Amino acid sequence: MRDEGEYREYVAARAPALRRTAYLLCGDWHRAEDVVQAVLIALYVHPPRDWEAVDGWVRTALMRRVIDESRRPWRRERPVEALPDTPMLQHDSAERMALLDALRTLPIRQRAVVVLRFWDDLSVQDTAAALDISEGTVKSHSSRGLAALRLTLERTHA
Amino acid sequence: MNPFENLTLVEPPLRISPDALLAEGRKRVRRHRLLILTASPALVIGGAGLVVSLLTGGASPRTDAVIPPAGTPATATGSTSVASLPTDAAPAAVLDTYLRALRSGDCESAHALATSTFTAGNGELCGHLTVKSYTPVRGPATPNDREVVFATNLVTQGGDASMPDGLHTWFYTLDRQADGPWRLVGGGSGP
Numbered sequence: 001m002r003d004e005g006e007y008r009e010y011v012a013a014r015a016p017a018l019r020r021t022a023y024l025l026c027g028d029w030h031r032a033e034d035v036v037q038a039v040l041i042a043l044y045v046h047p048p049r050d051w052e053a054v055d056g057w058v059r060t061a062l063m064r065r066v067i068d069e070s071r072r073p074w075r076r077e078r079p080v081e082a083l084p085d086t087p088m089l090q091h092d093s094a095e096r097m098a099l100l101d102a103l104r105t106l107p108i109r110q111r112a113v114v115v116l117r118f119w120d121d122l123s124v125q126d127t128a129a130a131l132d133i134s135e136g137t138v139k140s141h142s143s144r145g146l147a148a149l150r151l152t153l154e155r156t157h158a
Numbered sequence: 159m160n161p162f163e164n165l166t167l168v169e170p171p172l173r174i175s176p177d178a179l180l181a182e183g184r185k186r187v188r189r190h191r192l193l194i195l196t197a198s199p200a201l202v203i204g205g206a207g208l209v210v211s212l213l214t215g216g217a218s219p220r221t222d223a224v225i226p227p228a229g230t231p232a233t234a235t236g237s238t239s240v241a242s243l244p245t246d247a248a249p250a251a252v253l254d255t256y257l258r259a260l261r262s263g264d265c266e267s268a269h270a271l272a273t274s275t276f277t278a279g280n281g282e283l284c285g286h287l288t289v290k291s292y293t294p295v296r297g298p299a300t301p302n303d304r305e306v307v308f309a310t311n312l313v314t315q316g317g318d319a320s321m322p323d324g325l326h327t328w329f330y331t332l333d334r335q336a337d338g339p340w341r342l343v344g345g346g347s348g349p
Contacts, residue, residue: 004180010175019174020167029170037174044183096168099161119162149161154337 007047010054024115025066027104028100035065040103059120059130063112067091070108102152109133113141114149185248190306192299197309200295240267249298249306249332249340256330256342257292257310260284270341273335280347281330287317304334 011103015036022032048057097117109131116127116137124142128135162320243255252271256261259268275284283289295309308330315323330345 005263007183008176008180011174011179015174015176016172020169023167023169027201033173037179039181041186042172044179045186078197096165099165114161118160119165136264146159146161152160153161 003096006045012045013060014055015040021115021120021151022062022066023068024103024119025041025063025108025112026070027100031069035062035069039065056126057114059122059126060132063116064132067108067112093158098153098156099149102149102156105152106148110145110148111142113138114145185301190297190300191307192301193307197295197300200202200297205293237319240270243271245337245339247335247340250294251342252307252332253294253308253310253330255296257289260288261292263288268271273333275344276342281328283312283314283328284322287321288315289313290315306332308332313322 018039019029019032022035026035037121039058042056042061043054043058043098048054056113059108063125103114112131113127114124116130122130124135124138127142128138133141168224204245240255240259247255250292256268256271259265259271260283263284268282268284271280280288290313291311295311298309299307310328310330311328312328313324314321314326317323325345328345328347331343332340333343336339
């Protein structure tokens with residue numbers, strides 16, 4: 001980061017997309033915003049040495065924080081058969097809610113792989129780097145995640 | 159198959175402001191520098207003491223005693239209970255009393271020394287794991303006259319993967335309330 005103006009521009013440009021990614025991972029807009037804010041503050045305090053690599057740095061930090069948060073005892077996620085009712089926004093379509101609900105049934109790492117690969121359009125290599133896992137693991141999580149999503153959506157529509 | 163192909167998210171308004179993040183970032187950088195300035199000499203002295211103690215075979219220092227920072231009133235030490243804690247108690251005394259309550263698992267007393275912002279996920283550990291001992295690091299950081307940040311070494315047990323058993327450095331932030339007393343407002347693994 002050369003100056004604070006550059007940081008300000010980066011935050012303004014990237015915060016909306018980062019929040020969307022975080023939302024798909026945690027399923028809660030407020031938590032997503034909190035996580036993104038924490039990551040962007042950490043970016044100011046400990047910026048990467050090479051500012052060109054900032055996107056990768058932020059992505060990795062975001063993934064770590066979301067995954068860590070999901071493991072904390074007071075926020076630990078537990079897979080359940082039936083999801084509790086969640087408040088729907090006015091224009092949420094049934095299809096959208098079904099997809100988001102199905103996504104929430106995936107284990108957190110599998111969900112992270114699916115979101116990075118198919119929402120953020122990252123390559124297998126970049127996804128592996130963001131999650132600090134091997135490319136083989138990305139492929140297997142991706143394949144299993146998609147299969148599980150497809151199955152859940154089919155059950156929903158049946 | 160791309161499951162998100164036709165997905166459009168309906169988003170609430172974004173509340174993230176670059177200026178607010180910048181202000182918070184600057185504040186944390188200042189705190190971080192203050193902590194390094196105040197905590198580093200204490201860690202060096204503590205480390206040297208431990209080495210000397212090990213070499214001479216002496217008793218290891220107590221891990222459950224508060225080392226009051228310079229200038230702290232005498233009330234900062236001793237077994238002060240929550241009920242007898244004066245409203246003008248020094249922040250070190252408030253933290254000391256809190257830590258005693260935390261170690262004994264008395265979460266009700268511990269919560270009495272904190273504001274509503276001091277919750278699980280924002281520094282509060284009481285009720286979530288066991289704190290076997292604590293050792294505050296000498297010399298808190300004081301970003302301003304209404305805020306104090308203490309670094310405390312905790313030995314914990316019964317946590318999960320995010321907080322495995324063993325030694326952790328835990329930071330506690332206390333703010334002076336509008337009506338006078340110092341209270342815990344937040345904390346965590348980073349200042």
